[in-house]
Amino acid sequence: MTSGPHPDLVSEVRAALVAEADPDRAAGQQRYMKSSMPYFGLTSPRLKAVLAPLLRDPGLAMVSRAQWEATIRALWDDATHREQWYAAIALARHRPYRPRVDSDAMSLWERLIRAGAWWDVVDDIATHLVRDTVLAHPTVEGLRMRDWAASDSLWVRRAAIICQVGARDRLDQELLSDVIEPNIEDPDFFSRKAIGWALRDHARVAPEWVRAFVAAHPDLSGLSRREALKHLGPLS
Known part of the structure; x- marks a missing residue:
């Protein structure tokens, strides 16, 4: 069983991204993202269009779980441009x-979160790969998320x-409370923004629960509170 990365997929992805490079756009993307890693300059729709035929190619398919994970790691660890990170997530x-x-x-997702350490990659991993696992295995992953909420890494906590x-409506409200409460006094913008985002999103299906949570936690930062109540209006 193949356990190393798929060399052809890795090389095809790298070549396709180089071929699509737009240096002018790349410079603007790097400034906007405040990234030390450069971009090739692909728009998000163009990146998806470039990757889609490669990921669908039967000749470039992963023959084992080990190869899939190794290829994700190879695209990530050897990345010279940020789109290669995005390609690793797309493969995942x-x-x-x-x-x-x-x-x-x-x-593996925690490893990528720690290495990526910025909102674009962390949020994509957290709200898709991590979320799907939490929903599929709520008991064991609920425990893991409670551990992550106390991590030494801001980005693992944000995830x-x-x-x-x-x-x-599949959200576990007890878990949401348990991951927010240890981070309420975190002064970091990305933690406070994450709290507000998580609450605002849940307000779409449980507005009264979110109102009650905010009212019960007067130590929430102004940013978290504003984001949580953004579509609900002020507390009465």
Whole structure:
């Protein structure tokens, strides 16, 4: 069974991204993202269009879980441009490999979160790969998210806070409380923004619960409070 990365997929992805490079756009993207890693300059729709035929090519398919994980790591670890990170996430999220998005892959997602350490990659991983695993395995992953909420890494903590964004009525309110409360006094913008985002998203299906949560936590930062109540109006 093949356990190393798929060399052809890695090389095809790299070549396709180089071929699509737009240096002018790349410079603007790098400034906007405040990224030390450069961009090739692909728009999000163009990136998806470039990657889609490569990910669908049967000749470039992953023959084993080990190869899938190794290829994700190869695209990520050897990346010279940020779109290569995005390609690694696209491979992770590719529909045929969805059965592999499970508890066994969570250590890999944490590794990518720690290495990426910025909102674009962290949020994509957290609100798709991590979320899907939490929803599929709520007991064991609920415990993991509570551990992540106390992590030494801001970005792992942020991932725990937002890991149920998009879950709608499948969201575990007790888990949401448990990952927010240890971080309420965190002064970092990205933590406070994450709290507000998670609450605002849940307000779409449980507005009264969110109102009650905000009212019960007067120590929430102004940013978290404003974001949580953005579509609800002020508390009475």
